[in-house]
Amino acid sequence: MAVNELYRQKRCSAADAVRHVRNGDTIIVPTGAGEPPTLLTALSEQRRSFRDVKVCQILAVRKYAYIDPETVDCVRHVALFYGSATRAGGQAGWIDFIPNYFSEIPAQIERGQIGAEVVFSLASPMDDQGYFSLSIGTDYTMAAVAKARAVVLEVNPNVPYAFGNCRVHISQVAALIESEEPVLEVGLPAIGPVQEAIGKHVADLIEDGSTLQIGYGGIPDAVVMQLTDKRDLGIHTEMIGDGILSLVESGTVTSRCKNYLPGKIIATFALGSQKLYRFMHRNPALEMHPVDFTNDPMLAGQNDKLVSINATLQVDLLGQCGSESLGSSPYSGTGGQADFVRAANRSRGGKSFITLPATAKNGTLSRIAPVLSPGTHVTTSKNDVNYVVTEFGVAQLRGKSGKQRAQELIGIAHPAFREELRSQAKAMHLI
Numbered sequence: 001m002a003v004n005e006l007y008r009q010k011r012c013s014a015a016d017a018v019r020h021v022r023n024g025d026t027i028i029v030p031t032g033a034g035e036p037p038t039l040l041t042a043l044s045e046q047r048r049s050f051r052d053v054k055v056c057q058i059l060a061v062r063k064y065a066y067i068d069p070e071t072v073d074c075v076r077h078v079a080l081f082y083g084s085a086t087r088a089g090g091q092a093g094w095i096d097f098i099p100n101y102f103s104e105i106p107a108q109i110e111r112g113q114i115g116a117e118v119v120f121s122l123a124s125p126m127d128d129q130g131y132f133s134l135s136i137g138t139d140y141t142m143a144a145v146a147k148a149r150a151v152v153l154e155v156n157p158n159v160p161y162a163f164g165n166c167r168v169h170i171s172q173v174a175a176l177i178e179s180e181e182p183v184l185e186v187g188l189p190a191i192g193p194v195q196e197a198i199g200k201h202v203a204d205l206i207e208d209g210s211t212l213q214i215g216y217g218g219i220p221d222a223v224v225m226q227l228t229d230k231r232d233l234g235i236h237t238e239m240i241g242d243g244i245l246s247l248v249e250s251g252t253v254t255s256r257c258k259n260y261l262p263g264k265i266i267a268t269f270a271l272g273s274q275k276l277y278r279f280m281h282r283n284p285a286l287e288m289h290p291v292d293f294t295n296d297p298m299l300a301g302q303n304d305k306l307v308s309i310n311a312t313l314q315v316d317l318l319g320q321c322g323s324e325s326l327g328s329s330p331y332s333g334t335g336g337q338a339d340f341v342r343a344a345n346r347s348r349g350g351k352s353f354i355t356l357p358a359t360a361k362n363g364t365l366s367r368i369a370p371v372l373s374p375g376t377h378v379t380t381s382k383n384d385v386n387y388v389v390t391e392f393g394v395a396q397l398r399g400k401s402g403k404q405r406a407q408e409l410i411g412i413a414h415p416a417f418r419e420e421l422r423s424q425a426k427a428m429h430l431i
Contacts, residue, residue, distance in 0.1 A: 188241075216241065
């Protein structure tokens, strides 16, 4: 049957598309802007007709009506990473959480450790061969497409058609709906003097020809702003955003020095502006791939001089990084931080940077602490951490003893806390 005829047969209303969901199903939804708003709104409207349905997603960016403590027995959100839409529910306990490394979610889906009976995803329009591109949220969604009983797409002309392993054929689709609203935009974070100072410390240590993984946040973007004088940078990352786009436009990114997939920008999801999404459309220099490809430390680490730049909330004097909770209270998730720290450690000449402001709570609390706050979820272990950066400098920890680490980290703490930290380190027999 011709692909256009299949398309017509499978096109339906959002209310009808949601009826492919059965009680007890887990619906897999892509990261961030790849979530399909019309489908999730229709699911929200019908939520009380379901029992024990789960919506599993690494980062929800909009708070749909189904994210509701009153109807969790009907439809419950299961987070793989908390964001602003789900954090309060996670902290209150009515949103579930599955600990994970981002790179391993596809394998967990394939092995049945994470359910995937249904996929809801935003998609580009179909091409002449019958393929849609899941360009904005390729991540673990491709593994779910291969596993699911029903793949339901929200087809939108504003979604770019990207190259790479991110395509779904019409024959794999159970139902599709059409929408035309602009893809969700996420602007660049605010950057202040602290972020700028941290960014300069990191940028000074990035060499020409490096390949970058850049996380989301004010500090990573402050680094990006200070890289425009570098040459021949490459990109092998999980998220492509407007910061990376600005480096491409400045001529800083050429990707020609990459050992692995030279000449190609590699990512697994996109979060940015309409300008970014237009840049992605049929761009031969960009490929979107599943996260078990982009974030695999063995694959990413094949690039020489791989640089990973990520943020944390607290670091102890051995270098353990708590990046996803405030004590025992969940805040975000592991994401790809551990994946790329390990990738950079494997890379010849690689460098991983964990960044944080030296203080919190208006300067009253040191983020560098003798020990992590009770209950803190450790994201990057003491065995994996390399560079830790605050506005006061850089501590290089890999290969250093406990004593040396404590001294290095106290040296980049806020000066007002250094004596207290030294005293506590002595009491712990660290120095």
